[in-house]
Amino acid sequence: MGQPGARWAGRPIRENPNHEKNPKNPGKAMLNKYARAFFTRVLTPFAAFLLRRGVSPDAVTLIGTAGVMAGALVFFPRGEFFWGTIVITLFVFSDLIDGNMARQAGLSSRWGAFLDSTLDRVADSAIFGGFALWYAGTGDNNVLCAVSIFCLASGQVVSYTKARGESIGLPVAVNGLVERAERLVISLVAAGLSGLATFGVPGVEVLLPIALWVVAAGSAVTLGQRVVTVRRESAEADAAAADQSGAEAK
Numbered sequence: 017m018g019q020p021g022a023r024w025a026g027r028p029i030r031e032n033p034n035h036e037k038n039p040k041n042p043g044k045a046m047l048n049k050y051a052r053a054f055f056t057r058v059l060t061p062f063a064a065f066l067l068r069r070g071v072s073p074d075a076v077t078l079i080g081t082a083g084v085m086a087g088a089l090v091f092f093p094r095g096e097f098f099w100g101t102i103v104i105t106l107f108v109f110s111d112l113i114d115g116n117m118a119r120q121a122g123l124s125s126r127w128g129a130f131l132d133s134t135l136d137r138v139a140d141s142a143i144f145g146g147f148a149l150w151y152a153g154t155g156d157n158n159v160l161c162a163v164s165i166f167c168l169a170s171g172q173v174v175s176y177t178k179a180r181g182e183s184i185g186l187p188v189a190v191n192g193l194v195e196r197a198e199r200l201v202i203s204l205v206a207a208g209l210s211g212l213a214t215f216g217v218p219g220v221e222v223l224l225p226i227a228l229w230v231v232a233a234g235s236a237v238t239l240g241q242r243v244v245t246v247r248r249e250s251a252e253a254d255a256a257a258a259d260q261s262g263a264e265a266k
């Protein structure tokens with residue numbers, strides 16, 4: 017067996033690894049910076065323990081994704097939002113631990129970054145899919161089922177627009193209104209609080225529907241922001257290439 021973490025890359029918590037360097041949203045960047053620093057201090061000893069035990073970052077990522085999927089697809093369709101959120105939150109920390117393990121090992125790979133991003137999309141789909149299953153079944157609300165499905169689909173497309181733009185050589189330099197971290201925080205906090213209704217807390221059931229509408233609207237705006245940005249950057253790149261070709265022809 018190779019050295020633990022040999023195939024892994026330190027990966028960003030957010031969709032944009034340079035998010036904190038972008039001056040367009042300094043408040044969000046500062047929050048992200050301090051959140052990373054806090055969780056790094058807290059999780060570093062545990063990550064080091066796993067490395068000493070020979071656990072690979074790949075295994076941590078796979079287990080974390082499986083845990084999130086189980087929490088979302090077992091608890092949410094039954095309306096057990098509080099316990100589902102607790103389970104998901106515990107396993108979400110694996111997304112911070114695996115990157116920490118890779119950095120401690122001093123090793124990186126494109127495979128690790130690819131696997132992490134791919135499984136993030138799977139986990140996100142399970143969360144909003146769980147909401148959709150609840151509203152399609154016992155929750156009996158076709159509109160909110162559709163909103164949940166839109167949140168699922170738009171989240172994937174938002175990520176795809178950035179990846180596709182970067183693959184054709186564009187920076188896609190825009191901070192969206194609601195990116196992956198915001199989608200998860202808004203929806204999971206609302207789901208957890210809504211789940212308190214099972215303990216007799218009144219009036220909290222409305223929080224999840226409100227959150228889903230907010231995420232859906234924010235995702236639509238973010239998608240529009242990225243499409244407009246890619247269109248602008250593409251036009252600028254094409255114009256620059258044309259100018260360069262004209263200069264070389266002279």
